[in-house]
Amino acid sequence: MMKKGRGLAFLVGATLLGVWMSSCQNLSSAALGYVNRDSIEGIEQEEIVQIKKPLLLDKWDSLQKNQIHFVVDTLKPIDIKTQKKMLKDSLRREFDKKPKHVFLTFDDGPLVGSAAIDSLAKAKNIKVNVFLVGRHASVIKGRKRDLANYEKNPLVACYNHSYTHAYNKYSHFYSNPVTAFEDFEKNEKELNLKHKIVRLPGRNIWIYDNVRKIDLQSGASTADMLFANGYKIYGWDVEWRINSLTGVPVQSLESVYTKMRNFLNYQSSMTPNNVILLMHDDMFQTKKGQQLLAGLIDSLKKENYHFEFMQDYPIKY
Template sequence: MGTPTFTLKQIFEMNTFLKRGLAMLPLGLAVMSLMTSCKGKDENAGKDSTKVVAKVPTPGDTITLDPNKRYIYLTWDDSPQPPGTNICRRVFQEQGVKATFFGVGFNMFEPSRRRMIDSIRAAYPQFLLANHSFSHGMQDHYKDFYTHPDSAVNDFLHAEQLMKIPVKIIRMPGSNSWVGKDLNKGPNSAKLVRDRLDSMGYKVIGWDLEWNQKPGTKAPLQTPTEMVDAINKRFEQEYTTEPNAIVILSHDRLFGTQQYADSLAKFIQLLKQDPRNVFETIDHYPLVMRK
């Protein structure tokens, strides 16, 4: 086929047509865009576009415990006690287990320890910050502390405010006391304080087993194997405050060296060998969740 030829008139008419088409192009594109938009809206009409957002866990949330599991609550007192606190946290993180740190309020006056407390509070749901009083029982003068229930209760409230404790859970210094629904037990010396805290809606958590401090040192007394054996024995004998749950007490300061950090890691690894064992924070302890 040969090359077509056009008259001057035809060329002029085609040029005019193209100019008009280009001028109309933006309007055409806009109309097409509007039509596409409307079509999309029509197609989605009536559909629920609400996205499902996972609920962020908050301290004190209630969970369902598996009756076929054994729940282990690692609770570390007198926090923070550097370097032990940071070492314990690192071990817990590496091992992927949960733990509760019971903080002492007067630590808030030291900037580095205040930052540790803030960091623990922000690390939920792996770590929970709970209340171990402001003065640690008037600097370990427990008899005087519990003899004056008004000042003792105010001491706990002061700690809660300073440390911004997110839950109404207390461990009473120097006293293996328990308070919750249908339970109020512990030394008679602390009963008046327990009663006051109970009336105010607080839960008080004692302990079933302690990883003790070796006398005259800042080191754990029992070996990891001894602790695991003791835990298994308690479960087998059903000798715990709550069925299928055991509260372990220890202190940050006992694990301030690599040697004892390794002991803590081994302790957790031995417990993880039993598939029944689950590590939880103390806000998910049965006594705390029971209304």
């Protein structure tokens, strides 16, 4: 069935290519008075390769959304459920051949703990992402210094987590989307943020490209308004919590690492081969917390995962 599907795509593609080629030939004939066969053959080949190799992700999404039409062959009947599983498995094998990407994201900084993240990014030579709260940098001198260090570290990408963090009163904050929106705008201005990339305080909401995933309705209007104004809103796939004062993890290092690996191996994250981990800056104010983070980074490095910036999310195959 898969071969048949590809064959059909090829046929449609070839027909389209024919139409495109003839108009192209007409153009070049009219303009140049002759047709260069070599270059057209070159284009033809390139075009066919593109048609034969659509993004794995597109096929994956179509399968997830039940948009692929399966037919049971009368000569060699395979039920639809089995066909679906076979296609899913074959896509998984294809994804597994591609690189896997991890996005370490740290929220609420600058806070005590930010300096350790900044140093670890340099020591381990990995890219990290910080979603910043401007108000935290406005009062205490030490936090201003942490922010400045983030800004000058090329391995740290700075993004928007609102200016006030809703003063931790989320429903009230999101009940007025206009003032909430202005709070993000203020943060962007105060911190001179280069990217229109946002994470909403207290909400795991995603809106980017053609994706819209809302965990709690309160917050959706603010997110829609941000998206309409050119922002991308990203949530997270996996969260790690460590007690900020004691350094005792709520989820062990092994369990977080295993969860990330499973998400990547079983394509269960928002985008296959991409996984976003949420942490908070204050988790790394103790030696114990810092050692745990270093340990996680080492484990992820051993798997040859690529550490990425959120501005490059999602990395599609």
